[in-house]
Amino acid sequence: MQPFSYIRPATPQEAVGAFAQAGEGARFIAGGTTLYDLMKLNIERPRHLIDVSAIEGFNRIETDGDRLRFEANAAMSAVATDPVVARDYPVLAESLWKAASQQLRNMATVGGNLLQRTRCMYFRNGAGGIYPCNKREPGSGCAAIGGLDRGQAVLGTSDTCTAVSPGDWPVALVAMDASIEVLGPNGTRSMPVADLYRLPDTTPHVEFTLDPGEMITAIVVPKTLAGRRSTYHKIRDRESYAFALTSAAVALEMNDDRVERARIALGGVATRPWRAPEAEEVLAGQRLTPELALAAGRAAFRDARPGRHNGFKVELGARTIADALRIAADRSRT
Amino acid sequence: MSVGPFSDRARVDALAKVRGEARSAADLTLPRLLYAMTVPSAIAKGTMTALPVEAALRVPGVVRVLTPDDFPAPPPFTEDGPPPPPPTLETTIAYRGQPLALVIAETLEAAIEGAETIRPTFASEPFACVMESAGAQRQPAEDVAFGDVPTALSFAASTVEAIYDSPTQHHNPLELIATVAVWEDGQLLIHESTQASSLVKGAVAGALRIDPARVHVRGATIGGSFGQKAVQRQTALVARAAILSGRPVKLVQPRGQIFHTATYRTRTRHRIQIGADAAGKIVAVQHHVEQEQSPGGYFAVSEYHRDVIRMYGVQNYLGTGADIRLDRQDPGYMRGTHPQPACFAFESALDELAYKSGRDPVELRLANDTRVDPQNGQPLSSRFLNECLREGARRFGWSRRSPEPGSITAPDGSQIGWGMACGIYQSATTPAIATLRIDARGRTRFAISGHEMGQGMHTAIAAVLLEGLDIDPDGLEVAIGDTRVAPQHMTAGSWGTNSVVPAAMQAAERMRSAFAELLGGRQVSGNLHRKLAAIRRPFLQIEVSTLGPGQDQSALEALRQGGFAVAESVYPGFSTFSYSAHFVEVRIEPGTRRIRVPRVVSIADCGRVVSPRTAESQVYGGVIWGLSHALREATEIDPRYGGYLNVDLADYVVPVNADIGEIEIGLVDQPDPLANAVGVKGLGQVSMVGISAAVANAVFHATGKRVRELPIRVEHLL
């Protein structure tokens, strides 16, 4: 614990202004379900908290027109149960309601969700410098490599970090080609959700491409009929209330039993929300059979680099994709 | 004494718990309370060379930092004296997470911040923290043997041999370990989440060199204990802080630290060999077990043999084992204790034997019934395991099972497996001393030893008193868990309820005679309170004490002294055990191989059932935890660093509601004729023992794959 200041601005502009003014050690806070947790673990030590949760009307869910637009403060539970989202975009709804618990989903926002940090146990439990961790202490090394790595990533890893990008929602968004609207000291911009996340490379402590003081204001998902034939399939160590061992967000455009176009993104296995074009290519224009589905799943893991205890994620991940394809394809077109 | 069946009663503390009115130690707030936080060791072995506290003292609100210098030297160890108390603060480091200093402050935040500023320096030494570590010391344990195993095995018609592994696990009750110490007028009052208030009293008095008569311990409502909440290292630290500061001090240990300081179920490896004759009778068992152990740990290897030996009529048994001494904190008792991993191994091996010899697993067990304790030839006072087996098989529909592994598939392609296994646990007894007082104003107070941890002891005692006495139920107070009201036993090992219920029964009887004597034949109407009022007696009080089979007055004296006075269940002249039989259905997804357990039937023989509702609740909890032992829980240790890695409830995976299917419970409810006057036997432990083997056996039946290590996860079946 260290003392920090706390303010509740009334508008996004005010929030961004307050951030710029506060300078070093400022953090936005929304639902607080990630940030407070990380503060208790001594990972985040903010000096100024800028609470965006009181901003009026910053939680709107818009489903008219040719896109879905969720303002950053919309609760996970609100988006998950929105009738249009639930009916036409099961992949989005499922990625939310298969995450965390109802209590957390009521508190947590869809904006804050994008910026949650890894569950790598060496990262989280390393207070007092017990475990070397390049994310926590740049240059200190990585305890997970050569350690208890059952939960670690097999895709997108580097020699400095193998930590999994933990969120489910970002995976579904990446599959659906979503983008975010960002407000910063220099005005607004927009970028694909996929571009928000960096690979660990040699700087695993730099996780996001947001500039300091930039705030996510909304998430925008282009509408597509593929939404109806979609699913978020999540395999975990218990039936509920756990992060993914492997997960697959899948949405299909079908012509009878032929796949015109598949969108596939993976969670639980990669250092960032992982789009799987290799798997999509296997399916394009093909009749969907169980064998083909598994072949697509295996293609997604062609470049996997497992460690000591997480090799099973390669096969499990492939089968997760195969099952997700079946579930999505079985969903009616109407 | 003959006792009829007991009627269903609500938990006496249900309303208070649901309304949030039940108060546990951590809930206590007192005027001028100080908050404490410990500083854990970052290294696994070595010496603390410096403990700089200046920065901590500069944190606003920090009052004091206790260091090793603030504690008396440990008491000298004597062979026949009480067990040594846990150490206090020391500069020698025996395990990672060992407390090195205690910060006390005006607020919890200041205490935490103060503790975080303290970065001791260390001289580290090489350490070993898992079985495989270089430097682990292997220390053979005493053999437990009877008969002639090699000869019997050489004549066996079929034999199986395999190795089974059970992981490190931590109790993780929802309630954290909490101590509040108050020092006033030379008396130390400790409120603690403990199932062993008398032992805490003795340990604190010993560690701080205070006269035990001045130390009082109260373990009020406990939010789950399961063996974890016996004697903690933290208690004497908090007590010392209260004495030095002259203010009440509270410490609620964070879960991540509890993993490192409290006891845990240690990792074990069992090699089991079983031989059976042509008729399916088990002729010999060889069981070698090795466990991870602390340097001075007392958790005895030999006890892995105690119960399993007595499950079936086995004439030849060779039990061997070893402690692997490591730089860890002490392992200890966790629900199911030794029989938990031992039965996983033994009952899995028995399933392998059933397949190898072409027998039905239920038939195989039925055929190995016994009326005598095979180790010493004396009678078993009651053994209704075969009744459990038959009833369980009937309810589960076992006769419809096709034995071939992999032979049942659901329409969605899931593989279905039906497995079963049994459990056993000793039914030990502790003496009890109780006072019962009924007054003319509608109040009844029963003071006795015991702790309410959610298991329902409170309700069971109330059931017996209300069944036997015409008193006002709303005026009944059951005072337990407090060294000030009665000598307290450690409530553990499933000996709690079966020891206090007979005392309550006897107290009710004694009270009825006292009333008869008092009234001398006069007819006075109304309940007992009214009767007292009518004859102008303010109250009537009686005292009773009970002993375990074969115990004499010295056991009562030991109880009064706060000692450990438990009679283990191999009593003079007979042996008493509880039994369970579990039937489990698993469904395994065709692709990703997730294991679901839609259905469990579990039948237990716990003697007479005194409180049906809390007894069934015990079995639900046991079954669920058994499923967790089989499929979820394991504490991860990185041997390079020592300590534990997955130290919160997100990463230490316990089941959630969605993991639990249908659980059907049955209780044989046949009184044990010898163990005590009511015929009660223990239930808490035995309800869990054997479940994990039933799951593993079901997984084999579903898939043909025998998994011999726990927890069973998707990767085992991919």
Ligand SMILES: Cc1cc2nc3c(=O)[nH]c(=O)nc-3n(C[C@H](O)[C@H](O)[C@H](O)COP(=O)(O)OP(=O)(O)OC[C@H]3O[C@@H](n4cnc5c(N)ncnc54)[C@H](O)[C@@H]3O)c2cc1C
């Ligand atoms: C026990 C537990 C289990 C969980 N299980 C899962 C799970 O299974 N799957 C899953 O996907 N997630 C899970 N989560 C994570 C949860 O989804 C996130 O904590 C939550 O979505 C974060 O949202 P929040 O509003 O609370 O964010 P906060 O904690 O308020 O903020 C998170 C981060 O985002 C920043 N931030 C917040 N809002 C903005 C904004 N508008 N612009 C810029 N930056 C912002 C903050 O500065 C902070 O760095 C779990 C969390 C917990 C505690």
Ligand code: SF4
């Ligand atoms: S994997 Fe990344 S987060 Fe985990 S210990 Fe290594 S560097 Fe740290």
